[in-house]
Amino acid sequence: MNYRELFLVFLCAISTSFMVQAQEFSISGHVKSNEGEPVWLANVLLLSPKDTVLINGSSSDEKGGFKITHIPPGKYFLKASYLENESDYMIVDIDSTKDVGTITISNYAQMLDEVVVTTQKPRIERKVDRLVFNIGNTALSDSDVWEALKRAPGVVVINNQLSVNGNKDIGIMINGRKVNLPKSDVINLLSGTSASNVESIEVITNPPSKYSAEDGMLINIKMKKNLIAGYNGAIFNRYTQGVFPKHTIGTDHYFKGNKSGFSINYSFNKEKWYTQYTDITNYIEDGEITSTWNAHEDYIQHRNRHNFNAFFDYDFDDRNSLTLSTLNQWSPKVDRVFDTETKITYADGSDPSSFITTNDSGEDQINASFYLDFVHKLKKKGAELSLNTHYTYYDYERGQDLSTYFYDNNQNLTDQDDFFTNATQDINLFSAQIDFITPVGTFSNFESGLRFAGIHSGNEIDQSGFDRDQPGINATESASFDYDESIFAGYASIDNKWDKWKFKAGLRGEYTKTRANLDVLNSFNNDNYFKLFPSVSFQYTPNNTHDFHYHYYRRITRPRYNSLNPFQVFQSYNSVIEGNPDLLPSSRHYMAGGYTYKRAYTFELFYKNRVNNYQLLVFQDNDNQVLRFISSNVDRDIAYGFNVTVNKNFTNNWSFYFMASTSYMESNFTDLSSGQKVNEGLWNTYIRSNSGFSFLSDKSLKADISILYSSPVILGNSRQEDYFNMGIALRKTIWDKKASISLGLDDVFNEANLFNTRKYLDQNNTSYYRPESRLLVLGFRYRFGNTKIRSNKKSKRVDERNRI
Structure with missing residues (x-):
């Protein structure tokens, strides 16, 4: 309770002592959290129903109990709050001393009649198997989801590579439903979706067994539910200026009836991006450098993109509900131009030479996902049966025209080469899952389910114009590659909560069948395997000061479909990107245990061991002087270390998150050319910091400052040097909070560049990546329609309906 509320309580107590009637009453009850736990030191306020002026108040004890005395007869509003969490308003009619039962702290903001009630949850909450990052009503609300995700706890994004605690196998979900898209397209989807809807x-560090074993960790983006009967909507506009401008416009629409809810989100992006690459390769023969190839590349991308998402909920009755949802992305025009100038110098003093390659390519891609979810609540309280189905269609086509001009040391044209490629990929994914959950006794829930997933990936390529006699060239002229995968899974898990303990354990089994066919060789590759995936989490909280947690899991990563394509596609004259149909699935173990003091300071130890991790590795072919970017398995990766986290609201206007992680990382892989085993390791430290500020008396001005630093790190067969990025975001609400304007600057010091080296055995090359990362972002959002609640309807079933 702040000083203003204390002062009001004091004044009210004095005034009511003079106006007290002959008969006064008291009310009592308990304050609990959404999880049913007692809330200690919660503020319980008695308010006037006419203007919500404070009449009286009290605080809850260690068991959540409270009592307010000396209350005159009449009708009142009763509300409980803890930190910045609040309960719904409760209408109480005081005509006698009474017990009002349980008041539950709710985790959302709403408007009651004409009275605006605003709340902001703690920015970060720790649960038994996840961290929850609340971004509603913060400076990040006017950004896109991808930018907000970069600020989430434990999340590190470098060069659009997402990782959590060093793990890059991250699954993305929206409202608990997996987004089944390639990683680059997931980024496109999230960067085209407004964070104001989030x-x-x-950040689910130990996913329950009901989820696929495919991803080691999950990120679930929980979209806001429209709690208000009627219609409301919004329009938004975001302009980004880097080297080139980028523009996004969009609109959101929500409708809620007695039994149904419907929402549509649409946005259009028009973008132009600029990136620079520098690759320096020292080709080696008999242990000596024979030539140095210095390639500088300017890359420009134009892209138009449409994002369309829709969600529909319908409650047949109190026990049956249906949800239909769709996520769609269409990029009808993606133009890519790579201009590369390569200068060659020879160690023997021969005259240098050079060549210039222009790679002009265009893309067209469609991603469409559809979900149907049905939930039936059984007669036993807390028991339910659910059915989830999903279908995704992905269509991709890319054509490129690669022209190379060769020059001598006097810049005289000596030769020319033209190369044409057209590649297509069609992916169809279908899955169906049935889940059953039931309470067991007083403190436990049992859950089990079955799942089937079927995937078909069809790939075709046509290439012409290349010189078949050029050393190192083995490009496929025309071929078709089909890949089919079927997964049969079942799981069982138990969730226990008793006294001061929370415990989750589960076991999942998955049987996988794969079949790959390359038509030009008439080759078939079949593989069948069955694996078990245990997981366990527990949390022990003896009191509000101390908290202990531990979790362990085993997971699998299956090769991505485009990584399996056995095609050699040229990026420039001497650099090729290659798939690998012989990729093996990767399995990994992860465990972590830690201690949290006063819900703010955490120390955690972790260990992970991964076998057959696959990455896009870079190898130099010294015989043919070609750089090969090839999907390959890494024999083993290990990492162990510790995390230190601070998550604290220092004041009502300043929330702070800090994480420092130090670990030893080691990569063990096989050199492509020699077949020798190579071990590379080092100690790495990365630091994440986020500060959220509120300004002005009504907290209508928000600010967010983020910092990310990483020391050198091992990635496959590469060493990536230091990385630093700092971002600032501001958001101001205007027009009675119906509109907001935002201003942001990402990569303030323009330091978000990547420098990679590969120096071992006969490999000696470096890559320097300089993206368009310092970006000025301007945003505007306006809400319209019904934005106020006209009744005090109970909303305790919101969480149950939040199943999309």
Whole structure:
């Protein structure tokens, strides 16, 4: 309770002592959290129903109990709050001393009649198997989801590579439904979706067994539910200026009836990006450098993109509900131009030479996903049966025209080469899952389910114009590659909560069948395997000061479909990107245990061991002087270390998150050319910091400052040097909070560049990546329609309906 509320309580107590009637009453009850736990030191306020002026108040004890005395007869509003969480308003009619039962702290903001009630949850909450990052009503609300995700706890994004605690196998979900898209397209989807629709981002460090074993960790983006009967909507506009401008416009629409809810989100992006690459390769023969190839590349991308998402909920009755949802992305025009100038110098003093390659390519891609979810609540309280189905269609086509001009040391044209490629990929994914959950006794829930997933990936390529006699060239002229995968899974898990303990454990089994066919060789590759995936989490909280947690899991990563394509596609004259149909699935173990003091300071130890991790590795072919970017398995990766986290609201206007992680990382891989085993390791430290500020008396001005630093790190067969990025975001609400304007600057010091080296055995090359990362972002959002609640309807079933 702040000083203003204390002062009001004091004044009210004095005034009511003079106006007390002959008969006064008291009310009592308990304050609990959404999880049913007692809330200690919660503020319980008695308010006037006419203007919500404070009449009286009290605080809850260690068991959540409270009592307010000396209350005159009449009708009142009763509300409980803890930190910045609040309960719904409760209408109480005081005509006798009474017990009002349980008041539950709710985690959302709403408007009651003409009275605006605003809340902001703690920015970060720790649960038994996840961290919850609440971004509603913060400076990040006017950004896109991808930018907000970069600020989530434990999340590190470098060069659009997403990782959590060093793990890059991250699954993305929206409202608990997996987004089945390639990683680059997931980024496109999230960067085209406004973060104003997001309630929170859950970083699930130990996913329950009901989820596929495919991803080691999950990020669940929880979209806001429209709690208000009627219609409301919004329009938004975001302009980004880097080297080139980027523009996004969009609109959101929500409708809620007695039994149904419907929402549509649409946005259009028009973007132009500029990136620079520098690759320096020292080709080696008999242990000596024979030539140095210095390639500088300017890359410009134009892209138009449409994002369309829709969600529909319908409650047949109190026990049956249906949800239909769709996520769609269409990029009808993606133009890519790579201009590369390569200068060659020879160690023997021969005259240098050079060549210039222009790679002009265009893309067209469609991603469409559809979900149907049905939930039936059984007669036993807390028991339910659910059915989830999903279908994704992905269509991709890319054509490129690669022209190379060769020059001598006097810049005289000596030769020319033209190369044409057209590649297509069609992916169809279908899955169906049935889940059953039931309470067991007083403190436990049992859950089990079955799942089937079927995937078909069809790939075709046509290439012409290349010189078949050029050393190192083995490009496929025309071929078709089909890949089919079927996964049969079942799981069982138990969730226990008793006294001061929370415990989750589960076991999942998955049987996988794969079949790959390359038509030009008439080759078939079949593989069948069955694996078990245990997981366990527990949390022990003896009191509000101390908290202990531990979790362990085993997971699998299956090769991505485009990584399996056995085609050699040229990026420039002497650099090729290659798939690998012989990629093996990767399995990994991860465990972590830690201690949290006063819900703010955490120390955690972790260990992970991964076998057959696959990455896009870079190898130099010294015989043919070609750089090969090839998907390959890394024999083993290990990492162990510790994390230190601070998550604290220093004041009502300043929330702070800090994480420092130090670990030893080691990569063990096989050199492509020699077949020798190579071990590379080092100690790495990365630091994440986020500060959220509120300004002005009504907290209508928000600010967010983020910092990310990483020391050198091992990635496959590469060493990536230091990385630093700092961002600032501001947001101001205007027009009675119906509109907001935002201003942001990402990579303030323009330091978000990547420098990679590969120096071992006969490999000696470096890559320097300089993206268009310092970006000025301007945003505007306006809400319209019904934005106020006209009744005090109970909303305790919101969480149950939040199943999309």
